[in-house]
Amino acid sequence: MTETITRVGVVGCGVMGASIAEICARAGLDVRVAVRSAGSQDAGLARVTKSLDRSVRKQHASEAQRDDILARIVFTTELADLADRELVIEAAVEHSDVKTEIFTNLDKVVQAPDAIFASNTSSIPITRLGCITTRPGRVLGIHFFNPATRMPLVELVETLVADQEAVTRAEHFLSTVLGKQVVRTRDRAGFVVNALLIPYVLSAIRMFESGFASATDIDRAMKLGCAHPMGPLELADLIGLDIILDVAEALHAEFREPHYCPPPLLVRMVDSGLLGYKTGRGFHDHTS
Numbered sequence: 001m002t003e004t005i006t007r008v009g010v011v012g013c014g015v016m017g018a019s020i021a022e023i024c025a026r027a028g029l030d031v032r033v034a035v036r037s038a039g040s041q042d043a044g045l046a047r048v049t050k051s052l053d054r055s056v057r058k059q060h061a062s063e064a065q066r067d068d069i070l071a072r073i074v075f076t077t078e079l080a081d082l083a084d085r086e087l088v089i090e091a092a093v094e095h096s097d098v099k100t101e102i103f104t105n106l107d108k109v110v111q112a113p114d115a116i117f118a119s120n121t122s123s124i125p126i127t128r129l130g131c132i133t134t135r136p137g138r139v140l141g142i143h144f145f146n147p148a149t150r151m152p153l154v155e156l157v158e159t160l161v162a163d164q165e166a167v168t169r170a171e172h173f174l175s176t177v178l179g180k181q182v183v184r185t186r187d188r189a190g191f192v193v194n195a196l197l198i199p200y201v202l203s204a205i206r207m208f209e210s211g212f213a214s215a216t217d218i219d220r221a222m223k224l225g226c227a228h229p230m231g232p233l234e235l236a237d238l239i240g241l242d243i244i245l246d247v248a249e250a251l252h253a254e255f256r257e258p259h260y261c262p263p264p265l266l267v268r269m270v271d272s273g274l275l276g277y278k279t280g281r282g283f284h285d286h287t288s
């Protein structure tokens with residue numbers, strides 16, 4: 001019998017952390033979100049509220065349900081407040097040093113020896129995060145897709161030393177409690193989806209960079225010709241160009257294959273703060 005998880009911690013409340021906190025609270029769980037500062041808390045709460053308000057407008061939830069869901073999410077600036085969590089999902093910025101510090105501290109503060117630690121990382125090896133803790137068998141990758149509230153897939157990443165009870169418990173939680181479709185993968189950069197998706201997006205950026213076609217035409221071509229719901233450059237804007245760059249660099253570092261090498265235009269756009277939806281401009285204008 002798989003023990004049910006009811007107390008969930010989320011670290012970080014950006015695009016993904018907010019969405020993960022929301023689906024856990026929608027599932028009736030007690031959610032605690034650890035953020036860096038009062039400013040991050042305000043931004044995180046605003047993200048969750050905006051998403052829930054959209055559900056109310058679309059009549060997918062009532063105002064009372066929205067308020068109940070929000071009441072189940074408690075913010076804290078102290079990681080130590082995650083001490084009693086049964087599952088902690090880290091969704092902080094994709095920087096190895098930040099995640100290293102978070103996992104080192106989670107290991108110190110989370111009390112239950114059978115608690116599961118998960119990272120939503122798109123590219124940092126789970127093994128590396130696990131090995132800085134005293135419980136590497138309990139550290140998994142739980143890779144949601146953006147937005148986690150709507151995307152059905154979760155990649156469940158197991159390391160060579162993963163405790164099979166933790167993997168089974170996490171899979172049961174994701175499929176039964178959160179209603180996700182789980183694909184299990186090994187701990188290799190990019191897992192399944194990004195290892196296939198990132199070279200495709202980078203090819204579209206190279207095509208645009210070379211002047212071969214406009215951003216709009218590249219996106220239209222893939223939507224109309226391949227029935228993709230979104231073109232590759234629109235998708236890059238949605239994911240965030242900084243994330244695309246981080247993941248491409250991680251894939252390139254792991255496999256040393258040229259198709260993972262980030263094109264110069266992507267690097268310049270990230271340096272310029274043209275990150276896509278989240279900054280209002282990427283390959284397309286999102287200010288309106």
Ligand SMILES: NC(=O)c1ccc[n+]([C@@H]2O[C@H](COP(=O)([O-])OP(=O)(O)OC[C@H]3O[C@@H](n4cnc5c(N)ncnc54)[C@H](O)[C@@H]3O)[C@@H](O)[C@H]2O)c1
Nearest residue numbers: 012013014015016035036091092093094120121122146239
């Ligand atoms: N954006 C996507 O499409 C997507 C999809 C799947 C997975 N991911 C992964 O999810 C993670 C988060 O990505 P995102 O898109 O939400 O990024 P984001 O930039 O929107 O949010 C990152 C958040 O981390 C916070 N943060 C930084 N240091 C922190 C710390 N020490 N403690 C707590 N919070 C801290 C920042 O304040 C920010 O709110 C990354 O690992 C990314 O690779 C992203």
